[in-house]
Amino acid sequence: MSIEVSGLNKSFGDFVALQDVSVSLPTGQLTALLGPSGGGKSTLLRIIAGLDKADTGSVTIEGTDATHLPAQKRNVGFVFQHYAVFKHMTVAKNVAFGLEIRKRPKAEIAERVDELLRLVHLSQFAHRLPSQLSGGQRQRMALARALAVEPSVLLLDEPFGALDAKVRKELRDWLRRLHDDVHVTTVFVTHDQEEALEVADEIVVINEGRVEQVGTPDQLYDEPANDFVMSFLGEVTHLAGTAVRPHDIDVATAPLLAGAVEGTVSRMLRVGFEVRLTVLTVGGEEVSVVLTRTHARSLGLEVGATVWLTVTAGATVVPAMRPSLAG
Amino acid sequence: MIWFSALVLIPLMAVVVTAIDGGWDVFWSTITSGQTSAAIKLTVFTALGVTVVNVVMGPLIAWVLVRDRFWGKSALEVLIDIPFALPTIVAGLVLLSLYGPDSPLGIDIANQRPAVFLAFLFVTLPFVVRMVQPVLEELELDVEEAAASLGASRFTTFRRIILPSLAPAIAAGAALSFARGVSEYGSLVLLSGNLPFKTEVTSVRILSSIENDNVAAAAAVATVLLVISLTVIVLLDVIQRRVAARG
Amino acid sequence: MADTLTREIDEPVAPAAPALVRRERRTPMTYVLRLVAAAYLFFLVAWPVSLVATNTFDDGLGSIRALLEDPDVVVALQLSAYVAFFSVVINTVFGVGMSLLLVRYEFPGKRVLNALLDLPLSVSPIVVGLSLVLVYGGREGWLGPTFASWGFDVIFSAPGIIMATTFVALPLMIRELVPVLEEIGIEQEQAAESLGASAAQRFWRITLPSIKWGIVYGVVLTLARSLGEFGAVKVVSGNVLGQTRTATLVVEEKYLNFDQQGAYATAFLLAMVSVACIVVVAIIRPKNHA
Numbered sequence: 001m002s003i004e005v006s007g008l009n010k011s012f013g014d015f016v017a018l019q020d021v022s023v024s025l026p027t028g029q030l031t032a033l034l035g036p037s038g039g040g041k042s043t044l045l046r047i048i049a050g051l052d053k054a055d056t057g058s059v060t061i062e063g064t065d066a067t068h069l070p071a072q073k074r075n076v077g078f079v080f081q082h083y084a085v086f087k088h089m090t091v092a093k094n095v096a097f098g099l100e101i102r103k104r105p106k107a108e109i110a111e112r113v114d115e116l117l118r119l120v121h122l123s124q125f126a127h128r129l130p131s132q133l134s135g136g137q138r139q140r141m142a143l144a145r146a147l148a149v150e151p152s153v154l155l156l157d158e159p160f161g162a163l164d165a166k167v168r169k170e171l172r173d174w175l176r177r178l179h180d181d182v183h184v185t186t187v188f189v190t191h192d193q194e195e196a197l198e199v200a201d202e203i204v205v206i207n208e209g210r211v212e213q214v215g216t217p218d219q220l221y222d223e224p225a226n227d228f229v230m231s232f233l234g235e236v237t238h239l240a241g242t243a244v245r246p247h248d249i250d251v252a253t254a255p256l257l258a259g260a261v262e263g264t265v266s267r268m269l270r271v272g273f274e275v276r277l278t279v280l281t282v283g284g285e286e287v288s289v290v291l292t293r294t295h296a297r298s299l300g301l302e303v304g305a306t307v308w309l310t311v312t313a314g315a316t317v318v319p320a321m322r323p324s325l326a327g
Numbered sequence: 328m329i330w331f332s333a334l335v336l337i338p339l340m341a342v343v344v345t346a347i348d349g350g351w352d353v354f355w356s357t358i359t360s361g362q363t364s365a366a367i368k369l370t371v372f373t374a375l376g377v378t379v380v381n382v383v384m385g386p387l388i389a390w391v392l393v394r395d396r397f398w399g400k401s402a403l404e405v406l407i408d409i410p411f412a413l414p415t416i417v418a419g420l421v422l423l424s425l426y427g428p429d430s431p432l433g434i435d436i437a438n439q440r441p442a443v444f445l446a447f448l449f450v451t452l453p454f455v456v457r458m459v460q461p462v463l464e465e466l467e468l469d470v471e472e473a474a475a476s477l478g479a480s481r482f483t484t485f486r487r488i489i490l491p492s493l494a495p496a497i498a499a500g501a502a503l504s505f506a507r508g509v510s511e512y513g514s515l516v517l518l519s520g521n522l523p524f525k526t527e528v529t530s531v532r533i534l535s536s537i538e539n540d541n542v543a544a545a546a547a548v549a550t551v552l553l554v555i556s557l558t559v560i561v562l563l564d565v566i567q568r569r570v571a572a573r574g
Numbered sequence: 575m576a577d578t579l580t581r582e583i584d585e586p587v588a589p590a591a592p593a594l595v596r597r598e599r600r601t602p603m604t605y606v607l608r609l610v611a612a613a614y615l616f617f618l619v620a621w622p623v624s625l626v627a628t629n630t631f632d633d634g635l636g637s638i639r640a641l642l643e644d645p646d647v648v649v650a651l652q653l654s655a656y657v658a659f660f661s662v663v664i665n666t667v668f669g670v671g672m673s674l675l676l677v678r679y680e681f682p683g684k685r686v687l688n689a690l691l692d693l694p695l696s697v698s699p700i701v702v703g704l705s706l707v708l709v710y711g712g713r714e715g716w717l718g719p720t721f722a723s724w725g726f727d728v729i730f731s732a733p734g735i736i737m738a739t740t741f742v743a744l745p746l747m748i749r750e751l752v753p754v755l756e757e758i759g760i761e762q763e764q765a766a767e768s769l770g771a772s773a774a775q776r777f778w779r780i781t782l783p784s785i786k787w788g789i790v791y792g793v794v795l796t797l798a799r800s801l802g803e804f805g806a807v808k809v810v811s812g813n814v815l816g817q818t819r820t821a822t823l824v825v826e827e828k829y830l831n832f833d834q835q836g837a838y839a840t841a842f843l844l845a846m847v848s849v850a851c852i853v854v855v856a857i858i859r860p861k862n863h864a
Contacts, residue, residue, distance in 0.1 A: 049768055050767075050768075051764050051767070051768065070767070071764070071767040071768050072767050072768070072769075072770045072771055072772055073770070074768075075770070076768055077768065077769075078764070078765065078768035080761050080764070080765060082761060084761035084762050084764065084765040085762070086762055086765070086766070086780060087758075087762070087784065088783040088784060088786075089783075097766065097769055097771075097779075098769035098770055098771075101766075101769060101770045101771045101775060102770060142765075145765075145769070146768070146769070148769075149769055149770060331668075331672070331687070331691075331744075334737065334740065334741055334744070335690070335693065335694060335741060335744065336690070337709055338702075338705035338706050338708065338709045338710075338741075339693070339697070339701075339705050341705055341708035341709045342701065342704060342705045342708060345708055384611075384614055387607060387610060387611055388611045388614070388615070390607060391607050391608050391611040391612075392611075395604060395607070395608050397608060399612075401856070403611070403612065403615055404856060405849075405852060405853060405856055406615045406619045406620055407615070407619075408852040408855075408856075409619050409623060409848070409849060409852065410619065411852075412795075412798040412799075412802070412848035412849070412851055412852045413623075413802065413844075413845055413848050413849075414801065414802025414803070414804055414822050414825075414841075414844045414845075414848065415699075415802065415804050415805065415822075416802075416804040416822045416823075416825045416826055416841070417626070417802065417822070417825060417841040417844050417845050417848075420626065420825060420829065420837060420838065420841045421622040421623050421625070421626050421841070421845070422622050424622055424625035424626055424629055424838075425617075425621055425622040425625055426622075431625070448618060449618055449619070452618065452619070503695075503696065506695075506696035507695075507696065509698070510696060510697055510698030510699070510700075510701070511698070512698055512699055512700050512804070512805035513699065513804035513805050513822070516804075516826055517826065517829050517830075529698070530698045530699070530700040530701075530805065531700075533698070533700045533701065533704060534700050534805075534808070534809065537700075537703075537704060537707070537809060542704075542707075542708070545704055546704065546708065549698070549700070549701040549704050549705070552697065552698050552701050553697065553701060556693060556696040556697045556698075557693070559696055560689050560690070560692050560693060560696060561689070563689075563692065564685075564688075564689045
């Protein structure tokens with residue numbers, strides 16, 4: 001294990017940011033810390049980096065106890081949401097900074113900077129100031145700067161959060177490919193479940209200062225530990241006391257199966273190839289259902305029609321313990 | 328911290344301690360004696376009057392600098408800062424050259440009360456302008472246009488929308504210019520003649536006490552000025568907090 | 575390492591300077607306001623200041639030359655420069671320290687300290703002088719006799735003048751730096767820290783270069799204020815001809831002795847320096863904001 005965190009507690013005044021958090025992050029993998037804003041994931045990342053101090057608990061990086069080590073001695077690379085570029089230095093100087101601090105020979109620095117700028121496709125901007133770069137370019141520069149010192153772990157705090165949607169998606173793919181090439185242990189914080197599912201090898205879901213679940217994207221999606229994880233990773237609706245995904249509900253126009261719940265279609269919305277139904281059950285529940293357009297047409301559904309709903313066999317189901325938190 | 332205390336706080340405390348050394352009665356009789364109270368009154372009332380002028384002219388000038396565009400505007404920008412940067416004694420001489428005995432305008436107010444007013448006006452010029460200017464720059468035209476689209480006349484827009492946003496800046500600038508006016512010394516030396524009961528301001532009064540080796544009296548009057556400065560600073564702090572709270 | 579970015583990401587680069595969209599509405603009122611503002615500034619500032627220049631050059635360069643040949647004046651100018659230099663150095667070093675303290679650290683009494691920092695700007699220079707005399711005066715001050723017994727006179731000598739000047743110019747540097755420090759935030763320093771930079775390296779390589787323009791403005795403003803200080807210096811200097819008389823004191827003395835030419839010439843020199851200072855600030859400031 002590359003990073004071992006155990007028993008972390010951290011409060012800011014009255015606000016509890018982390019509550020007895022223990023987690024092990026494997027070497028060479030790309031791990032996402034996923035959770036809603038204010039849930040404590042950035043705090044955890046900053047404590048791993050040494051930028052914040054935990055109240056109690058310990059952090060071990062590559063087998064060394066780093067709990068009381070200042071950030072400058074941890075050999076971690078950190079990428080900030082708002083890039084934290086050194087505004088008064090050129091792109092090349094930014095990337096060279098960590099190497100200059102380590103007093104590497106000039107020729108070696110120049111060679112390494114050159115290599116990294118090629119890696120992040122900024123070679124032609126080497127002598128520009130960061131203010132002349134776009135947001136995406138600045139973040140790539142920040143990444144090159146963090147990688148320059150060959151960190152034992154790379155930490156990214158909402159790295160694409162400040163970029164617009166299209167660039168964010170492209171950089172996300174790029175980060176995945178970059179990681180496949182460089183293989184440095186990487187941890188990134190995000191509140192975007194799609195980003196986490198797409199990029200990460202492993203996801204740690206954090207909410208209200210606690211770890212809700214740790215697992216691969218498939219595990220999390222297919223076997224959510226609880227209602228929260230399930231609802232955070234995708235749309236969830238409630239049918240007969242269980243939480244289920246809207247596309248995992250079967251719709252029938254007659255009471256064919258035992259236990260089917262009767263209801264009336266109260267709204268119907270066509271979005272591209274899918275149809276979204278809102279069904280008001282006789283028990284007074286509002287259930288969302290998603291089915292394909294062809295399926296809906298074959299059933300002859302329309303607003304006001306009476307339908308019977310069942311959970312598809314083999315679908316992921318979690319007892320609804322808490323009110324749904326996310327869409 | 329220690330450095331700040333040694334340089335600023337301890338000496339200022341010494342003034343207050345010296346002032347109350349002789350007891351309350353001595354302190355009171357010093358500052359209410361004819362010549363001194365005349366000086367204090369002159370200073371405070373003139374500073375108040377000058378502040379009123381600044382409250383009118385400051386936002387007006389700031390408005391012209393922010394919203395208007397014309398040839399020579401940057402020169403006006405520089406003019407605003409001159410009173411701040413110019414040595415006060417030079418400021419006095421500068422005013423004397425236009426409004427003194429050799430005035431090309433034929434206006435000679437040297438050694439008269441308007442001279443005090445003029446000197447205060449000169450040295451306090453930048454305060455309101457420079458406080459209001461950045462606020463006015465941030466004030467978005469959209470807001471004014473929104474008000475106009477809701478049917479407000481330009482005057483109503485000004486009174487209901489612009490003025491309330493500028494009020495804290497104007498108040499802060501006014502407080503600063505009042506404080507500066509009350510404490511002014513250098514520019515008056517040559518211009519006002521420092522005639523007792525007529526054009527002698529508080530700072531001059533303190534200096535003459537010092538020169539007569541009457542340190543206790545000097546400290547008493549100085550304490551009055553210190554209290555005024557402190558009041559202004561507390562006022563400024565309150566205004567800034569209000570603004571910060573408003574976001 | 576392989577080429578991971580298969581194609582250049584298509585993203586617009588932030589424009590160098592967003593064009594200022596300004597919707598102008600000109601009415602007669604605009605012109606009236608413009609005229610009032612210009613006239614006010616002309617009569618209050620522009621004309622009087624220009625008169626000093628014309629009065630100085632009434633007889634060509636003669637008065638300036640005469641001034642520079644007067645050894646007492648030369649000594650006064652040197653003293654002014656010497657005092658201003660030390661005041662700038664002291665205020666720069668402590669100004670940077672105090673600003674960092676105010677922006678980066680929380681401590682009890684911070685709010686009071688912050689408010690009191692403005693005191694030197696609003697206290698009468700005469701009061702400043704008096705307060706320094708009371709504490710550091712050689713005969714009956716609180717600390718003065720102690721210093722005097724060590725053979726170190728503060729009041730009526732150069733150290734006193736430097737103290738008085740430093741006092742009145744103290745807030746200028748701090749007031750320039752605090753907003754700059756607040757704006758740059760702490761992320762760049764944290765990034766440097768995560769890259770292995772020590773506290774000293776972070777200060778010299780990140781913080782200082784980021785605030786250098788703030789320091790330049792602060793130095794210019796402090797310089798202007800220090801050269802021009804009059805009231806406080808008058809009280810603490812003793813005004814000893816050729817020893818503790820600064821340039822501003824020369825202006826007064828020359829004028830009161832009916833040497834108007836000399837007074838105007840000295841005033842002109844001082845005004846030149848201060849006008850140069852604000853012009854320098856006016857020129858570099860917008861560049862930095864772009």
